[in-house]
Amino acid sequence: MDGQFEGAVDINAGDLPKTIPSDAYHASDGQSDFGYWTDMAQIGLRTYVPFFSANNNGDPDSRGTIASSANPGADTTSYISLEAVTERIRQLPIKQEAGTATRGNELGLLRLNTYFYPECEGEAYCGIGLGVTQADHKLVRPVLDEIFGSVDGEGDAQLDGQITLGGKRWSRTTMRQSALDFVSSRNALDMKNDAGVWTAKVLHQTALGIYLTDSEAQSFVDLQTKAVTLTALPSFAPDWFGAQLGLQDTLSKKAFYLTKYEAAVRRQIASGAIASLTGDGSAEDERGIIMAARGLLDALIFAGGLSVPGIIFSGLAAYYTGLTGSDFDINDPLQAPLLVMETIRNYPAVLGVPYLEGEHRHAPLAGMGGYDENVYPDALNFKIRTEAPDGGDGLAYYHQHSIDWADSGLPVDGAPWSARICPGKSLSYNMILAFWEAMDPTNWYVDPDSTIERENGPVWWTSYQLHRRCEIFGTHVGLQEAQRAYSSDQQGAYCNWFQWCGEDLSCNRGWGWSGSCKFAGDTKFFGESCSSNDQCVHSFTERAGVDLACRFGKCGFADGNECEDDHTIEFSDWTDLPESEVGATVGAYMTVSAGAVGLGAAGAFFLRKPKAAMKHARMPEQQNDEAATTGLAAHGAGNAQL
Known part of the structure; x- marks a missing residue:
């Protein structure tokens, strides 16, 4: 698709109802196992790997790796080796x-309470969509595959878990453009929050044809945060402290979204965008519509809605803290996928895929398989x-042993609805790469007040903020540095009411009698103009014969035209300029000759024409996308074989 969706509906956050649904109820929730809570407390303190390594059953797999662990809880066996998890x-x-x-009503290893699910009172199963009965799963799974799934070269559904570049409703190109539209309107990113806002926008548009404004997407992320917190609490907490936890408002908002989702599903059935449900009014079809709306809401809140921004956020944290190494190039379409896979291996978005056989809980820990x-x-x-341990291709090896999308949960022959592999595997993989490609992480720097540190899963990293950079001779100058460069006193060039500054300078007197000469309004440093998302208008650019820096943002040429992605401007300290480009020295001023115009700024940065050899990151083209997926054929049905 080209990114346009029929029947788009705006969700106005101001119209959200404020009353709790009358049929809200508090049901038993399966959280009564005291051993579960003590084990989870220990995991929280020790993190996953040391806890399960220390509390194993001593039961090795065929290769001698510890295969299982008798916890969390007395009724649970967790599987921790990659071989055991995959099988x-x-x-x-x-x-x-x-x-x-x-x-059942579980997310990873978390046993959820049922307070978030008042709409299913009296039903055989009540809880998160991941645990619905097999009869309901048979109705909902085909809808999810239609919406999120990838397609092969013939446009047929891809059911073997191989990574592709598109689906019936999305493509790598549309994801990249969506991310570009989102990022280009910002010069600062709160990564933990903003990655979630973008993901909410993409998934609503892809899944439901619902367009969310940034504020509406933020409202959804706020609901998501509340839901994740509320559902993981012991059942007594919402019962006793519901008002303090915002339970009433959270359930009201959920009821509003479910109404919108159901209407969107019905529109898509009518338009033919969803073919696995007929809209014929039969009891089974009506059940399918209701369950599809519920399942999609849970997917956008708890599944892809959490995992995609989590990997975007964690991968960038690893990059900005230097864990990727000095030789890693995140703009290389052959290297960036390696960061996706290593991030998922280290910081898995979903820890486990638990299920019950009789009264016993089995928990294959997908998040442990990578260790x-x-x-x-x-x-x-x-x-x-x-490089793989055997000397083969590293990326192919990652995919061959991937289990974090429940990759080996392939459908039973003749029953495509039985699949347990993530239906949005290709979509999520491409969303992560598309966001990094669009933002170009080399063009951002970490806020000096942010400290990026490791935390215990599933948060993994502390929150951090980024700011957009400006390009200077292969290095970067951030906004604060840019402002300092041209905001300092002009080396003794003072002014008052009777003494004025030279051309392109203004007298910065403030409320005092005298001041210092500074660059006038439209001759700002690149970073200052970019900070307000202007077209980076500089009166000197045209006269100096240079182009403006362009990193896929809104900055453009002095004449207002947008940049092409291979244009750049270079700034340099005067000592780097060739003698032929350095003019006369007047007092403390250095002058760069560019036509008839001289620009002064002592000890600061000077304009010059770009060097042809200067590296500039470019957004990968389609052929590079395809190259990045070469060699991955082994990671489909072969995932079950280690």
Whole structure:
């Protein structure tokens, strides 16, 4: 698709109802196992790897790796080696189709309370969409595959887990353009929040044809934060402290979104955009519509709505803290996918895929599979693995052993609805790369007041803020530095009411009698103009014969035209300028000759024409996207074989 969606509906956050639904109820929630809570407390203190390593069953897999762990809770066995995890997830669709296994109201290892699900009172199952009955899963899964799934070269659904560049409703190109539109309107990013806002916009438009403004997407992210917090609490917490936790407002907003989602699903059935439901009014079809709306809301809140921004955020944290190494180029379309896969391996968005057989809970821990040292030597360290342990291609090796999308949960033959592999695997993978490509992380710097530090999962990293940079001779100057360069006194050039500054300078007197000469309004440093998203209008650019820096933002040429992605401006200290380009020295002023115009700024930065050899990151073209997926054929159906 080209990014345009029929039947777009605006959600006005101001119209959200303020009353709790009358049928809200408090049901039993399966959180009564005291051992579960003590184990989860220990995991929170020790993190996943040391907890499960210390509390294992001593049961090795076929390669000698510890395979399982008797926790969390007395009724649970967790599987921690990649071989054991992969095999358990492979069996899940088979067991569910046979009726011997069921899933429940759980997210990863979290056993959720049911306060967030008042709409399913009295039903056989009540809770998160990941745990619906197999009968409901049979209705909803085909809808999710239609909406989020990828397609092969013939446009047919891709069910083997291979990464592709597009689906029926999305493509890498549309994801990139969406990210570009989002990022180009900003010169600062709160990464933990803003990655979620962009993800909410993309998923609503892709899944439902609903366009969210930034403020509406922020409202959804706020609901998401509340929902994740509320559902993970012990059941007594919402019961006793519901008012303080904002339960009433949260459920009211959820009811509003469910109404919007159901209407959107019906519109898409009518338009033919959803073909797996007929809209014929039958009881089964009506059930499918209702469950599709519920499932999509849970997917956007708890599944892709959390995992995609989490990996975007964590991957950039690793990049900005230097974990990727000095030789890593995040703008290289062959290297960036390695960062996606190493980030997912180290900072998994989903820890487990639990299910019940009888009264016993089995929890294949997909998030632990990446720490299997038989598969990833030096697994505890973050490391961009360009080469496989056997000397083969690193990216293909990552995909061959991928399990974080429940990759081995492929459908039973003849029952495509039985699949448990993430339906949005290709979509999420491409969204992460598209966001990085559009923002170009080399063009941003970490706010000096932000400290990026590791935390225990599933947060993984502290929050941090980024600011847009300006390009200078292969290095970068941030906004604060840019302002200092041209805001300092002009080396003794003072002014008062009777003494004026020279051309292109103004007297910065403030409320005093005298002041210093500074650059006038439209001769600002690049960073200052960019900070307000102007077209970076500089009166000197045309006269100096240079182009403005362009990193896919809104900055453009002095005549108002937008930059092409291969134009740049270079700034340099005067000592770097060739003698032929340095004019006369007048007092403390240095002058760059550019036609008839001289620009002064002692000890600051000077304009010059770009060097042809200067590296400038360019957005990868389609052929580079395809090159980045070369060699991944082995990671589809072969995932079950290690």
